[in-house]
Amino acid sequence: MSEQTATAEQPEVDLLTPVLSRNWGDERAWKLTNYEHVGGYRALRKALQQTPDALVETVKASGLRGRGGAGFPTGMKWSFVPKDNPNPKYLVINADESEPGTCKDIPLMMASPHTLIEGAIISSYAIGAEFAFIYVRGEVLHVARRLQQAVREAYSAGYLGKNILGTGVNVDLVIHSGAGAYICGEETALLDSLEGRRGQPRLRPPFPAVAGLYASPTVINNVESIASVPCIIDNGADWFSSMGTEKSKGMTIYSLSGHVQRPGQFEAPMGITLRQLLELSGGIRAGHELKFWTPGGSSTPILTPEHIDLPLDYEGMAGAKSMLGTKALQCFDDTTSVVRTTLRWVEFYKHESCGKCTPCREGSWWLVQILMRLEAGHGEEGDIEKLLDLCDNIGGRSFCALADGAVACVTSAVQHFRDEFEQGFHTPAWELFPYQKSALFSLPTKEKAKEGAHR
């Protein structure tokens, strides 16, 4: 793995708050015994002493908000589950991490799967679910295997299954691999996929809390949200809410990627700035400057160096007309073509559009064609206006939020770098920004390949 955990090497402990990532650098941190050595499953024992309602209250009081991007208060989501519904209740954990730039859940599950499993058990107990599912992105088979191994360990240790730790609580946990569709990260498409159908978003209402998996009350949470539950139960809601900003509480994992010296995951309190994170990661690669960045993956509108001091929390990003998203900070330096980057992103959304609704399906197909022209320097007068108008006809008109993400990068790129798009009327992007200059490493030739591509 190329990520560097901040704890192992960074001295600036005042800025970083490693909680979820605390044990990532440990020897075989993913083994149950090693997890237990650092206090693992202590929170579960505490939780099982309490009533489910008390747990929901604790999570509510902690101010934990969904770490999957939307930032909905987790405790409130749990309290929406109707108590009088006769159907079984389900917990579904969204581990379909597929957003370009986002890389927090997969390292977490790889390094410390038991953190998530412990959170899953506590959360299931809190909402009254006896079945929980982790829906893992299909491409990361190694992560699914690690989770399955950890689940087996947890069953053997009596943390999962019937009568957990003799308390009479039952939770079964199933690891389910997706089949390679970004749309399945959308919670209702995920449910369809989990039920064995083709993953496409469902019409709401009914909302999953009322009729989700198998038409039963279902809570769907992001991996990081659920993984944050054990530390809240262990240390208390006040401990958690003492971190972060007024409305964005707690610590969270920021993922830096792109043209930074030391990319990786940095666990810090909500509200840290990109400037601070760049300092922690050694800054933009030598000899270059930050040109633009995403605060939370490719679905969040891009920002520029002028936003570098904004707090990276839900409100701070909304104030800059962007979104915190998954806190995936993709940083691009001055060698990067905005047009090319935008095209690559939109190509991704075109490829991943599920096809259910018209604007996303057809709009992304069209956007790609215009952006390809602009990249090749074959753009025409009016293309930018057309691009923006198409985005206006796509964004906010689609069935789910996928298309909103697809147009966010286009509109924000044009907003901040319109001149670069205008240059696409006459000059190819590869002439303006020779692509090899923005590559972090050159493609291996035959000799170099022997030495290994990664230095």
Next chain:
Amino acid sequence: MTVTADSKNSGAEVTPREDLVTLTVDGIEVSVPKGTLVIRAAELVGTAIPRFCDHPLLDPVGACRQCLVDIPDAGNGRGFPKPQASCTIEVAPGMVVNTQVSSPVAKKAQEGMLEFLLMNHPLDCPICDKGGECPLQNQSVANGAAESRYEGVKRTYPKPINISSQILLDRERCVLCARCTRFSEQVAGDPFIALVERGALQQVGIYEEQPFKSYFSGNTIQICPVGALTSAVYRFRSRPFDLVSTPSIAEHDACGAAIRVDHRRGEVMRRLAGDDPEVNEEWITDRDRFAFRSFRGSDRITQPLVRDGDVLRPASWPEAIDAVAAGLKKAGSQVGVLTGGRLTRENAYGYAKFARAVLGTNSIDFRSRPSSAEETDFLAHAVAGTGLGVTYRDLENASAVLLVDLEPEEEAGTIFLRLRKAHRKNGLKVSTLAPYLTNGGAKMGARLVATVPGTEAEVLASLPGGEVELDGRSVILVGERASSAPGALTAALDLAGRTGARLAWVPRRAGDRGALEAGCLPGLLPGGRTVADASARIDTQTTWAVNSLPAEPGLTADAMLAQAAKGELALVVAGVEPGDFADPDAVRTGLEEASFLVSLEARISEVTERADVVLPVALMEQQAGSFVNWEGRERSFDAVLPDRTTMTDLRVLAALADALGSDLGVRTAPAAAAELAELGVWDGGRAAAPSTSLGERPSTPLGERSSGVGTTGGDERKLVLATWRQMIDASRSNDGEEALQGTAHAVVARVGKRTAQDLDLGASVRVSTAAGSLEFDLVVVPDMVDGVVWIPTNAPGRSVTEHLRAVAGDLVSVTTSSPGIQEQAEEGEGA
């Protein structure tokens, strides 16, 4: 909005709805029932919001996004920040909706959506079947921008691919609204097509192991909002604007489905579903849609034929009429009339009157199929002259429906769809007396009341019980096949009497109920009057202006044919096929040995071949008339292609009456309908209920009957035969419809698991009686009642009557003809 009572329909009370919700659409206040979707509320103020995926009879999906509207106030003082799909949002009190009419945001959103839909849509409207009646075309003109800004490369696919023998898919025209897939899944219960792939490459796909063999697949063509789905037979045959459309009624079953017949230059080009919310809603069966050419081929009889030794030679109408008159005069009252079940009510009335008033006989029977004396009594007592009884709406709102010897998917498609809808929407509990739970039964959520054919009476006597609960809101639907089960009809009447459930009889043919109402039974005059009742006879002869009517009971069809076989009876026969009777050879003998045989037919048949005189009659589309469907609902229609050169049955009969020195009194369908109306429904005494006691057996031909389940007859084990007709089979009205035939259900034999083991049955079996044998692939059905084998009645080349001379309930031998057992697939008979 005000609702005015329909003066013609004053019987139906208009009760004001109490659950009305008032909202404002485009500045106009409107009150609609709670739960109404915004898109329909807008229709009430006169705003047609463009739409593709939305269909009132399908569940909302919100996929095409064409119907976006602006909702500045959702009824709670807060608006939606983004335009909303009006096809998925329910109205709320105080809601404010601005459509494209009043909101620039909605207008732009809709124009943008149409631009997106058109960018990958080919501009092949000039050669597209849908061009001219295309919602995409129409809405592009009404709601789209004048020009597209799309300058890129369109998504293309190879031109049409067959998704069934009947349906072609043009993927590049598809706007992916999912109407077809939702119809198949939700309405028909045949999810054999689904959207596959993703993004702009998403497309309608089929699954190799479950081909798109749905009896209702043609509806997908009709609801496709573009020309993506086309009919293999109709494709490129005509342009919508060259067609003349006439509403009509489907003639392939007793459901009375409304259809629309489109013709061009004197030829019917296609048929579509009509929109009749009380009957078939907007759906029809594929047979009603696609099977309409079988009588229009080279075997159409275009002029009278008169027998000259061994050959039938063309003759003039006067010569042929004279020949018939001479033959019938010679026969005197020793004449029988077989009408079959295909006639309109007016034509049937012509025959009923002709038999009584002109020929002086009560020997008339419409049943060209296995029948029984018990059935004759049942029909006279419980069905004839009862008017509109149980309706489709009653089925939908019933507390429970019990099916007796009726397989709606195969025999009455519209009933099937309505029962499935009621099951889906209202949780209707359907129970079915059958040997196994068919795929069609499963789609209606039916529970099986396992029944060995022939023992229906005993099973009915044990009801209600188990999971079958019946009350005053329940309905018992009895199929015409119940006539082969002794005591079944009596037991059904008894069950209805005991529980208060309502009973309806469902015949298979479109003309059956009308013939019954017209008096085409030996003991029945029009309107449910019994021949035996002197006052009913006098009432009838007054209207008919005749001096007397025959009082002695006539012969049933089987008895007539037996009499004719002795050369003692002349026969007047319309639309009858020997193969439909339990013993076809006996019918042929009767026809051949009849002292005189007149055939009124449209097409060369086994009857015309044996006739002394053949008189050609008009086709369905050439005449006006009506059918009476199973509900007792009169379904009248006008001529689609009026043709003064063809003679209707009624006209021919009138001419024959003239030649015989009588007057039929009616020559046209309207006149016959008027006279029927004048006669009205008999308000005097009704026929007595059938009194067949259990075990008493009607005269069924030849077949060996069982005295119990799994009886051993001699040294080989025998099984009880279960059989019914499949919708698409060897019926003559499907002739030549190869594309339609390609979607027929599998022709197989079915037995239960234990029976298959006991008899050590292999992959294919031979079903035999003393009369012959038939071979079928075997499917083992786990929950099928033991001791029974099911085979289709009239599979192509494998007719139960022709080859086995058997009816349901008879004993047959079943032996292995090749080894290796196969289990029934999960989804049943798709293969």
